[in-house]
Amino acid sequence: MVPRYTRPVMAAIWSPENRYRIWFEIEALACEAMAEYGAVPKDAAKIVREKGDAAMAAFSEADLARIDEIEAETRHDVIAFLTWLAEKVGPESRFVHLGMTSSDILDTCLAVQLTQATDLLLKDLDDVLDALRTRAFEHKHTLTIGRSHGIHAEPTSFGLKLAGHYAEFVRNKERLETARAEIATCAISGAVGTFAHLDPRVESYVAERLGLKPEPVSTQVIPRDRHAAYFCALGVIASGIERLAIEVRHLQRSEVREAEEFFHKGQKGSSAMPHKRNPVLTENLTGLARLVRSAVIPALENVSLWHERDISHSSVERNICPDATIGLDFALARLAGMMSKLLIYPDRMAANIESLGGVVHSGEVLLALARAGLSREDAYRIVQRNAMETWTKLGTPEGRTFRENLAADPEISGRIPAETLDAAMDSRQHLKALDGLYQKVFGESGPAL
Amino acid sequence: MVPRYTRPVMAAIWSPENRYRIWFEIEALACEAMAEYGAVPKDAAKIVREKGDAAMAAFSEADLARIDEIEAETRHDVIAFLTWLAEKVGPESRFVHLGMTSSDILDTCLAVQLTQATDLLLKDLDDVLDALRTRAFEHKHTLTIGRSHGIHAEPTSFGLKLAGHYAEFVRNKERLETARAEIATCAISGAVGTFAHLDPRVESYVAERLGLKPEPVSTQVIPRDRHAAYFCALGVIASGIERLAIEVRHLQRSEVREAEEFFHKGQKGSSAMPHKRNPVLTENLTGLARLVRSAVIPALENVSLWHERDISHSSVERNICPDATIGLDFALARLAGMMSKLLIYPDRMAANIESLGGVVHSGEVLLALARAGLSREDAYRIVQRNAMETWTKLGTPEGRTFRENLAADPEISGRIPAETLDAAMDSRQHLKALDGLYQKVFGESGPAL
């Protein structure tokens, strides 16, 4: 992921320093466990821990360079690290990595990094949820036109729109929690995963201390269906970001203008065109969603490793693990900020509801006529006539509102009192189920009408 | 999905008959609920139910043709059905579909169809699990070479291979159960989902009787992140099928011959080439996995509907819902059958383990030398020398096995007794953790060694 879309806090998880720190922790814990179960002298394990901790605490650019230097020679990253560690720990280093394979370190480390990344993403989701909740309560009774197919349908509440997105992000959080459990497993099972040279209790010991579960069957590698499911979850979340971003992009269109991304005072590019406030954040989120989703297919293709393992997944993961988590972290943070500061224009929403002359209330008039005893066919005919009259003359000098046309139609005025017509034109009737809906979504019904 | 890969039981779920049956059930239940809450006369609801039930029980090709005829005129499938229903129910049909939208019917019906399809897939998964479990217990102690990168590594158990796939399919079943819960929701919320003309209790009533949960916020449609998550789960399962299929394809290669798909007696195509038993089932499964996965991206792209709804998802779902579930059902059934009948050749497995002269046991010899007090460097040097000697002369007249070379090497024979060397050559040591592993995976440890 390019720096432009990278937050340092997530990038740090994927840094070499963090990786080496986790590698050491796995080796130190495994050594302690072996000491506990008799395979390694307790004193040796203690020295490994103490000298290793000291080396990691003092870890610097020079150490990075030294490890790179060894890797250039050995062409093997884990051996390079272990060699560097041996230089720091001394003779007791012979008790490090006993009976283990590189994959034991690599895959367990990846599990730790992914859980760290996921914890950050879960926090990001909380921020998005907070922003959506706040704005949803703020605009619980803000009327806006509901649109199907991009065409005005019936009024709804802007808060309810946001409640729908909130509910989706609650689901997304649950998906991410499930995905976190998927990848939070530990494998210290040795060559082809048979524990031939390793006590299975070592794995349990390390797993517990790292907050992971032992992998039921690792075949030298942790099975990649777990990672595939993980990236699928990220892909679904990305699509949820896209849906909300597209909603905002629509609302900010020049013809709609019901909402606008917050615009920094000094922000340049449109000094002479004050209306040219472009929804660049949400357009950017649309693109980022595509990027995060692009990890899904390669992750699915990674599942079918040959026999006990091949290494085709490795190059894929070296890229998609940081790229997708960094991209999603950035996108969620941007989304939360955008939603918090979104400029919302209830007046424009109200104006847009009425902009078609009131025909959006025709459904309620139909029901009123039916309640007044008309057959469905007759009711339709009358409503349709007036709606058509309103619609075709909309914006012309002879144009009248739907309400005016209805009042002038004897088939209506003779049957329905004016107050009933007024009530049918009142968008607030579309708010009546909100308390229950808010209760379901947020656990509280929010302000009363 | 072409008929060749379609099982009637799954196809029936996606038939027009089943769809109309569910549509009627939703309408009848909604009508009953409205009667319960006072919006519809109880007698009317009873007539709708009775006459409708009778019509559905007698549903025939003629009814299908009649509905198609109306749809050709109205260009609207739900209206066509309701018109047909009115012809069957009579005047009380005016109480059907009151305040509801087409989406209420369509989306709730899709939820029912997807849960029906999923229940079948869950049963399929059970069959796959049963087959894997049976073969895993049968071959718990069947030794086979573990391969990393396609290269012989250390021995493992063929049962453990299958246990790994079993564990993956257990996860797949959990994923599918989670996915089922994702899509098992009901929406009867009216235009743009505000319940303006509908009592929310109608939705709860219908949902409960259909085994669904009410959708927290439906915006005329059930949000499509649910379906995206569902198809992702199918994609992960498909990849698990592919992994197992590729394992079998590898095992059946002419040079490996450790397993073969069952071959029907009459099966033609290779009458003159008896070895030409092609792994056509697993190759087919590899392709079907690609097909099922191809639903993932369009399902993710479907999430971002505009505002309260657009209908871009519809054409996608009309295809991927049947195609992906039918394809996966067929693939799982084929996989279960293939695994049950798979011909497994333990003798070939044993021969392959030793085919490299025994160098696959070098790891254990190294440990034996270390236990005998040699430094890691010295132990490596000695083992390497003998392994190289074995390897380079493999298959030549001067070739000796690794065991023979070790015995002839004074640096070894002076240090390690013959019995220890024999033990190091014994693949059964790689089976020692199996009881624990089987316990974790299957809940029982299986036959003792």
Next chain:
Amino acid sequence: MVPRYTRPVMAAIWSPENRYRIWFEIEALACEAMAEYGAVPKDAAKIVREKGDAAMAAFSEADLARIDEIEAETRHDVIAFLTWLAEKVGPESRFVHLGMTSSDILDTCLAVQLTQATDLLLKDLDDVLDALRTRAFEHKHTLTIGRSHGIHAEPTSFGLKLAGHYAEFVRNKERLETARAEIATCAISGAVGTFAHLDPRVESYVAERLGLKPEPVSTQVIPRDRHAAYFCALGVIASGIERLAIEVRHLQRSEVREAEEFFHKGQKGSSAMPHKRNPVLTENLTGLARLVRSAVIPALENVSLWHERDISHSSVERNICPDATIGLDFALARLAGMMSKLLIYPDRMAANIESLGGVVHSGEVLLALARAGLSREDAYRIVQRNAMETWTKLGTPEGRTFRENLAADPEISGRIPAETLDAAMDSRQHLKALDGLYQKVFGESGPAL
């Protein structure tokens, strides 16, 4: 592809009848070629041709059933066909398929079907191009607002919008022609493609008569990179359909109303809401684009067949070949019809241009001030002040147009004559490059302004 999105003319290409017709043609041509080069008696080839032609001419449901019956027994589709053919041809059938493999028939037949399908798609593209060209010329000088980021930018021509799509579809046609050449190859090369039992001239003979080129190296199968490239081309075309569909969906939004899909008189669903003309065709096209694109990834995954061939591609192709071509054919036909009948509203376009008070002309005013000698900074300051004044009071009683505000600003009126200001407000200046652009795109400049 479900029948709803299937046109019979494309479906016929993928019918069993057409497949068997092509299979026979390949066998008959190969037999003739072998007769020409001496491997088969000339009389025998003649009998095969004559009796086979007669059998194909009389081909009926009974023949289909007979072939299915044999396949049920032999589990091999090509052998089933050859057995049926032998029943029709008699003893000379022993000269059919000599030295050939099933793949020779299957892959060459697929090439013929794909070229047939492509020729239909090319015709579809011509229809789309015709519709776009006609409307582009019709609306060459119809002014409309150009939008970047969904925000009004500067005026442009509606015809130019369409010219851009036209140019994209010209590219799409070129891509499809290239893709057609990719898959139009023939393989009659026998087992693993070595021509061990076949004269290479047979392949050339068959290829030439089928309008194909001989495949340089077929390894029993035609290499699948060709098909991958083909489906990529379909995917790019699908995306072009989506782009145009989304443009129309935007234009039809209630707030924009610059264009509408043609609405059938009897079309139901919105009788009481006359404005509820939903862009359902273009929404459908958006979904179909996702479906066609879904063939791209499996086609790419099909490339890596093992060694000389495996059959994992087959199940994929049995689905994506008909699905993607049928879906694209339907989509292109729908797109051409939709564009031809699209209702276009120049008055709404003109009104929308001015709906922001004229600030969309600020760029031209800036240039006018610069031409009058002002520094860029000063010009910006003045224009910005007036644009902001216009924008903030837009729609309020004190609101004045940009033109009015400029006239009232002494810093402007003192410097620029009214006619210059009028000219700056004239959207027609944005049409001045159209002749050249049309010339480039259409080869003719179209009507003069």
Next chain:
Amino acid sequence: MVPRYTRPVMAAIWSPENRYRIWFEIEALACEAMAEYGAVPKDAAKIVREKGDAAMAAFSEADLARIDEIEAETRHDVIAFLTWLAEKVGPESRFVHLGMTSSDILDTCLAVQLTQATDLLLKDLDDVLDALRTRAFEHKHTLTIGRSHGIHAEPTSFGLKLAGHYAEFVRNKERLETARAEIATCAISGAVGTFAHLDPRVESYVAERLGLKPEPVSTQVIPRDRHAAYFCALGVIASGIERLAIEVRHLQRSEVREAEEFFHKGQKGSSAMPHKRNPVLTENLTGLARLVRSAVIPALENVSLWHERDISHSSVERNICPDATIGLDFALARLAGMMSKLLIYPDRMAANIESLGGVVHSGEVLLALARAGLSREDAYRIVQRNAMETWTKLGTPEGRTFRENLAADPEISGRIPAETLDAAMDSRQHLKALDGLYQKVFGESGPAL
């Protein structure tokens, strides 16, 4: 793309320095063109060119930092660059970027970068082609078993295998050349692409000097179907890499051992297991192929920009343009090196051909019997009996070769002379078409048999 898979030569194309260099070149050329057509004083254009060239020649880290500093303030990358340029050029900078938009610079620059990247990829493809050609000629007559479904079929030539891959890479080169033409276009058309404030000749002038073609209709942006087609081509090439990589991985399997990736002397990781030479390069290529392909879907999703442009494509391209080209460059270079040094073992190939007792020659025996006058049915029966006898006893003490069994069968020995049987067992007959095939693929037939 992580540094591990990045070659500096490709990374340099995507560096900020190269981007700014191209930006300046576009601005300078546009300024010159405007001078030529009268919109800018010739002297001013000259100063812009000279001072700008000097600034670019002296471009340093300090300049990068300065541009970053301005961008942090203005939040607009092109304005930041232009401001920096103005600091270098002085007052004449007011003639820079006249009537142009940021997109004119950005999209034209991207076209230049992509053509530079493509030229490098084309060179990479030449290296792959050279390696394949060399090895194909070297092994033209190296016999190896052809495998369908992973099962031995009939012998073929190892050179012919490589010739098939060579032919695929020739197609890939053609695809990349076509893709290069797709993206090599220039847009200098101003806001929403109408040339309202720009002479179209400026675009032609700049395009010609940059080796690009003017875009027929740019709507402020170059249409993204071009880029989608480009990334599809990269995806097809990646799949071709994967196919060859998987072939090598298969050949290197312990049971096959027909080829091995070159193994560096010092390369560690398997010191005690000499056979443990893992095909890590080709496994890595398999993963890289997945990565490069992952750009295809987002590129297709980028096509549907809203109206004249939105910026959702930008974040996608900032990542996939460098990632996919860097990844493919690295993969092609690795592939060329791997193929050049691949260790190929003709003896193992020969041994494998005969490892099934010679039944792979049964096809030729069948034909010999047919030529001797037997009916197809009888010939099959006899061959099948002997093949089955050979196959079932393969590897047992009573096992005899297919040739031996045939000789002992009176139905054979009475009909076919021993020499004919010997000839049928001779794999070299499968080489007879090679001269023609090589001629078609390489333009020369190579060494005679």
